[in-house]
Structures are given as structure tokens and as C-alpha cells.
Amino acid sequence: MIFSVSESLEEAKKILPSSFTSLNIWERKHIEEWVRSNPELLGEDLLIVSIEFDRFTNSNDRLDVLALDRSGNLVVIELKRDSAAGYADLQALRYAAMVSSMTIEVLLPYYIAYRKKYDGEVLSDGEAKDQIIEFVESDSFVELSNKPRIIICSEGFSQEITATVLWLRESDVDISCVKITPYQIGSQVVIVPKVVIPLEEARQYLIDIKRKEEVKELSVRKNRPKTMKILIENNLVHEGDNIYLKYGLPTHVEFDPNDPMFRATITGKLGQSDAIQWEKDGQEYSISALTWMIFKELHPDKKDPGGVNGNWHWVHSNGNTLWQIAEQYLESHT
Known part of the structure; x- marks a missing residue:
């Protein structure tokens, strides 16, 4: 919840959340650019390596944002502007599977093209590789992990998606949900990000799972x-x-x-x-x-x-x- 404090500091006024739809904010035109230029919006330090990645064999799919984390994992970022995110979880899983075999050498031309387009920087293969290796906080890093992480970013999440994400996490799939909420304050729009999984929903899910296991154990008690x-x-x-x-x-x-x-x-x-x-x-x-x-x-x-x-x-x-x-x-x- 956000409050706006008056100049005299004597009054605090609650600012109600808005929606991307009502503010005419679009997924690709706006949200994608915010994440590209400020990846910290997703709750961690990431190196963006490609936008609108579509170099999949025998597929016309287009991955919103591809990034690298500090541990050397590729991060598939799926963006949606509202809670009606459809099959965002399934899309993200498909993209993660498609990039799971990617090596640094395969990634380099896409990273070089990205840096040239958005930063005007012309890198050689060696310079690009050095930047990637320098970003990863591990002296032993030599190659990308074959288990990409997934981040789904949206204004909200349906119960179907949160249940799927939580179950996948229980199955050792590194998938997270980041909720981004827009607030309109005068002529400005303020975006408040919050990592919701793994946090509150995960806690309740684990409680429910524990109760289920307790009930199964107690069910052996006859009559x-x-x-x-x-x-x-x-x-x-x-x-x-x-x-x-x-x-x-x-x-x-x-x-x-x-x-x-x-x-x-x-x-x-x-x-x-x-x-x-x-x-x-x-x-x-x-x-x-x-x-x-x-x-x-x-x-x-x-x-x-x-x-x-x-x-x-x-x-x-x-x-x-x-x-x-x-x-x-x-x-x-x-």
C-alpha cells in the first residue's frame, strides 16, 4: 500500500492501485522496456542478453526477455500485463526447455547484437565473453547451466498459475513470480514490484501440503x-x-x-x-x-x-x- 504525504507533512493520503489496462500501458511497448533498462525491477541483479528472442529451431515463438544471473544461469523472463496471463507458465517452461542446451558460444552473437542495438557498443566475441564471465560471481564459471531459471512478471496471477508455479518449485524447477502494481500519482505512474513467489503464497501452500501429509499419516488410524x-x-x-x-x-x-x-x-x-x-x-x-x-x-x-x-x-x-x-x-x- 502506498501513501502520499502532503507538503506540510500533516496529512497522509492512501493511493489506490490502478491497472495497466486503464493506464493504457502495454506489455511489449512499455513493461518490456522497463525490465530491459531496469532488471532490478525483478528483485535481483540480472544481465540482459537478448530481447524478443526468436531464434528457436522450427518454431515461431518469441521469448520476451532472456537474461543471465550472477550464478551463470540463463533466466527466461515472461511478461504479462494483467492477471489473465493465460498459459504464461507453460510458455515459460517451453522457452526454458528450448534454451537449456545453449552454450556461451551460441549466446555470444545474440548478446553482441543486443548490446549494439540498445547501447551502441560494438563488441568482439572475446569482449562479449569477458563481459559475461565478469558478470557471473564465480571463479569456476566456464559454461552456462543447463537448467535455466524462469521469472513470470505480471500485474497479477491467477490461482491456476500460482498453483502450477508452487508445484514446479516443489519439483525443483527454479521458477518465480514477480507482481508489478501501477499507481497513478498526479500525472505520474509509479510501479511497485514485489516478489510474491517464493513468499506469502508459498508459505500457505507449504502449510496446506503439510496438513495433507499429516492427514494421510493419520488416516491409518482406523475408525x-x-x-x-x-x-x-x-x-x-x-x-x-x-x-x-x-x-x-x-x-x-x-x-x-x-x-x-x-x-x-x-x-x-x-x-x-x-x-x-x-x-x-x-x-x-x-x-x-x-x-x-x-x-x-x-x-x-x-x-x-x-x-x-x-x-x-x-x-x-x-x-x-x-x-x-x-x-x-x-x-x-x-
Whole structure:
């Protein structure tokens, strides 16, 4: 979030984010040039070696930006101007595969052409190679890595792309997402970059994966009663206890403990599946059915969130999820 402070320093005014579409900013004409001239925008020091790289055998594809990092890895940079980035992840993977066999000798003519076009510098093969070797911070560097990195840069990322990127990272593919947000301040446009993967989304993804693995491990415990039954029968929760929908929320949703959307009360009705009362409408629900309904409502496209175990997401006032409370009890009584 950005704030503009008055000249008197007495007032701070919040500046709301804009969009590249509304500001008539284009991917190739504008964003690509910003990245080319200021690669630090992507969160690290990179040496740009080619723009609009299209020298692929038997292919008309065009790679937005090709760079080199300080470790001697080629970096495939895919640019999109909005969250409707289509198949940016698949495009980037294809480009990375295509350049994975590239050597320094193959790269040199493209780097020389790039420097001549944008910097007016005419380099010999030897001078170009020296610049590349000097940029890489390794005395042992002699050749490009055969595992290019990938950076996808966009105004936003769909859930499909973030899920794919996070899964690829788990599979040891070095792929990152950089979010660039435009703000209009008077007649100027301010760009705020932020590396979002690996950061916040990655943390939640790893939490979800860990829970999945825990559930798989615990599933060997035969005839485990339902979580709410364990909680109520053993007086681990009581009628009137407050619970909060806090964990595993969609990345664009911020938890607010005072919002009735995220609050419910235990009813203590063991014989019924409707064991909690939602504060927003006063109706009673099963915990998983309510969680499914809320997640569907919170999704921008109202998509079906699939199978949801509400006990993983609702937190008791003591700070633990209902699932954790039940599991701790079972572990201490086995």
C-alpha cells in the first residue's frame, strides 16, 4: 500500500492501485522496456542478453526477455500485463526447455547484437565473453547451466498459475513470480514490484501440503470418530464457544476477527450435523458445509472449491484449529 504525504507533512493520503489496462500501458511497448533498462525491477541483479528472442529451431515463438544471473544461469523472463496471463507458465517452461542446451558460444552473437542495438557498443566475441564471465560471481564459471531459471512478471496471477508455479518449485524447477502494481500519482505512474513467489503464497501452500501429509499419516488410524464428535463428547469445546475461519483463506482475502463472515459459535448439538451457528446469518451448519459455502462465495469466479474439511480452517479461541485440538487429545489418550 502506498501513501502520499502532503507538503506540510500533516496529512497522509492512501493511493489506490490502478491497472495497466486503464493506464493504457502495454506489455511489449512499455513493461518490456522497463525490465530491459531496469532488471532490478525483478528483485535481483540480472544481465540482459537478448530481447524478443526468436531464434528457436522450427518454431515461431518469441521469448520476451532472456537474461543471465550472477550464478551463470540463463533466466527466461515472461511478461504479462494483467492477471489473465493465460498459459504464461507453460510458455515459460517451453522457452526454458528450448534454451537449456545453449552454450556461451551460441549466446555470444545474440548478446553482441543486443548490446549494439540498445547501447551502441560494438563488441568482439572475446569482449562479449569477458563481459559475461565478469558478470557471473564465480571463479569456476566456464559454461552456462543447463537448467535455466524462469521469472513470470505480471500485474497479477491467477490461482491456476500460482498453483502450477508452487508445484514446479516443489519439483525443483527454479521458477518465480514477480507482481508489478501501477499507481497513478498526479500525472505520474509509479510501479511497485514485489516478489510474491517464493513468499506469502508459498508459505500457505507449504502449510496446506503439510496438513495433507499429516492427514494421510493419520488416516491409518482406523475408525477415527468425526472431529466435532471428539470435541463435544470429551468437553474439548462447549456450547457457546467462539470459533474463527482463519487458516487456508484464499490469498486475496484478509482475515478480520470482527467480520461476521469469519465468526461462528459452537452449538453443542452432538446428535446433529449442524453443529455451528454462523454469525453472518444466524443459521446452523455443519462446519465443512459452511466452509465450502464461504470459500465458494469468496472466490472471484464463484468456483467450486472442491472437498473442504472445515476443521482444518476454523480456529478455537485458544488459537488451535479444531482438527489440532482433536488430534492432540487422541495422541494423549493412545
